[in-house]
Amino acid sequence: MSLLSKLFGKAPDRAVEIESSGDHFNVPPGTTILERALAEGIAYPHDCTVGTCGSCRTRLISGKVEAITPFGYTLSREELEAGYILACQALPKSDLVLDVEIGSSADAQAVRQSATFFNASELTHDIRRVAIRVDKPINYRAGQYANVHWGDGSVHRSYSFADAPIAGGTTEPHFFIRHVPGGQFTDRLFGGSLPGEPLELDGPHGNFWLRDGKGPIICIAGGSGLAPLISLLQDAANRRVRRDCILLFGGRGERDLYAADAIAAIRSAWTASFDYWPVLSEETNPQYRSGFVTDYVPQALERLGPGAQGYMCGPPPMIDAGIHALTEAGIGLPDIHYDKFTDASTGA
Ligand SMILES: Cc1cc2nc3c(=O)[nH]c(=O)nc-3n(C[C@H](O)[C@H](O)[C@H](O)COP(=O)(O)OP(=O)(O)OC[C@H]3O[C@@H](n4cnc5c(N)ncnc54)[C@H](O)[C@@H]3O)c2cc1C
Ligand code: FES
Structure with a gap:
């Protein structure tokens, strides 16, 4: 902490290092790790930014953070014990060293575009295979998901792509969607009110994909x-x-x-x-x-x-x-x- 900060009580910026990628940046007081990393142009994994999706899961190698909302809503006991945090909910309280898998520049950028419900077929009593149409082909890695927005666009729900990606992307991604009784989106889908309703699809998101390896x-x-x-x-x-x-x-x-x-x-x-x-x-x-x-x-x-x-x-x-x-x-x-x-x- 500088002498001025000590004298006038202003908290200092904190230095953050991402060990795996070698990225360095400073985080001002009151700013989350994720906010600052994104402002620095780092492809930090994230989606919801409110601590519910787990995409920004990061291992804290050293240093201290304050959680805006408890990490335990989303992370398991084992993850908490191993020092995992959620970067979107973490305010640095000291300099930090982090371990997180930063996205590659070859990854498709998320695009938000208008979409329409195309069709749905029954897979089980409560799961449907749903096709949604978009104009621009969407590219994704196998395992990723997209967000579907409806109404005034302020709320969305996430659905994982259900097919292997194809070269050049697809304008008709398919999803498996389960009915959650009382759920805002799935009550609409299973109640039949989705056809004709303007939607938006944004994606791809997420860091769930098959890692390299030789093991089973x-x-x-x-x-x-x-x-x-x-x-x-x-x-x-x-x-x-x-x-x-x-x-x-x-x-x-x-x-x-x-x-x-x-x-x-x-x-x-x-x-x-x-x-x-x-x-x-x-x-x-x-x-x-x-x-x-x-x-x-x-x-x-x-x-x-x-x-x-x-x-x-x-x-x-x-x-x-x-x-x-x-x-x-x-x-x-x-x-x-x-x-x-x-x-x-x-x-x-
Ligand atoms: C990364 C990711 C990928 C996903 N992929 C898929 C997928 O491929 N397929 C799939 O089917 N789902 C998937 N989901 C879940 C999906 O995004 C939705 O959460 C799910 O479909 C429910 O949406 P809904 O709008 O119908 O229900 P919601 O409106 O979210 O409601 C869910 C339930 O919570 C209850 N509820 C609402 N508010 C409260 C409250 N304040 N307190 C207590 N209970 C409340 C509702 O009554 C309902 O029973 C995924 C989620 C994530 C995060
Ligand atoms: S971005 Fe979703 S939990 Fe942090």
């Missing part, structure tokens, strides 16, 4: 969380990624299982071993495993062998249980990637 892959999905995993696995199969994989899917009963054809196509194109383990939590059926999907993490990892990376998408409690099971089994947090499908009830 364990994928865990619940409900509509299968969408980004199908996209990721279809893309990996197209690219002839040669890594053993187990896809675990959790549903309450048999009626929650879907996308069997897409999973069978991935399995037949996969160049290493590929297993699909559906798990039912509320029905006993000799065809399927029963219990919670995350109960089968130890067994799957034993089958896959060491050096696995974990990929998960779905409801927040499933992700938290998955992080717990994967870390208990010895997988480090940097090898665990997920999108938590948070909704308006999460922070509340």
Whole structure:
């Protein structure tokens, strides 16, 4: 702290270093790490900016921060204990050294454009495959998501792309959308009021994609969380990624299982071993495993062998249980990637 700051009580700027990328910047008092990084033109991962999506998850290597809203709404106990913070909610209280994966300049920039609902088909009693049309082709990495805005455009909901990306992008992205009773957007979709309504789509967003590696892959999905995993696995199969994989899917009963054809196509194109383990939590059926999907993490990892990376998408409690099971089994947090499908009830 400078002598002037000490004398007049003005808090000093804090120096921030991102160890992995070598970026340096100063953060003035009252400014979050994310705000300052973006102002410096750094491709810091982010989306919601209000502490609910987890995109800006960052490991604090050294230094102190103050949280505007508690990180624990979004981060798991294991992440908090390992020093993870949310950059959009963190005010530096000392100089900081951070570890975060900064985006590459080759990544597609998010574009917001007008969109229309095109069609929807039933996948299960409460999940639909929905096509939305846009004018400009949208490019994304397998696993990413887009935000759909409606009404006056001030609110949005996030939906993960459900297909492998295609060269040149698509003007008709597909999403798997689950009905959340009482939900603002999905009540509209399932109530049939979306056709004809002007929408906007902005994306791509998110840092959920398949990392490089040679080790096996364990994928865990619940409900509509299968969408980004199908996209990721279809893309990996197209690219002839040669890594053993187990896809675990959790549903309450048999009626929650879907996308069997897409999973069978991935399995037949996969160049290493590929297993699909559906798990039912509320029905006993000799065809399927029963219990919670995350109960089968130890067994799957034993089958896959060491050096696995974990990929998960779905409801927040499933992700938290998955992080717990994967870390208990010895997988480090940097090898665990997920999108938590948070909704308006999460922070509340
Ligand atoms: C990165 C990301 C990717 C996602 N991808 C997908 C996807 O591919 N497919 C998918 O189906 N979903 C996905 N989601 C979830 C999706 O964005 C929506 O949150 C979900 O569809 C619900 O939206 P809604 O407007 O229908 O419900 P909301 O309006 O968000 O309401 C959800 C529930 O919360 C209740 N609620 C509202 N306000 C409060 C409050 N103050 N207190 C308590 N309860 C309240 C509502 O009654 C309702 O039951 C994703 C989310 C994220 C963050
Ligand atoms: S950008 Fe920080 S939690 Fe969403």
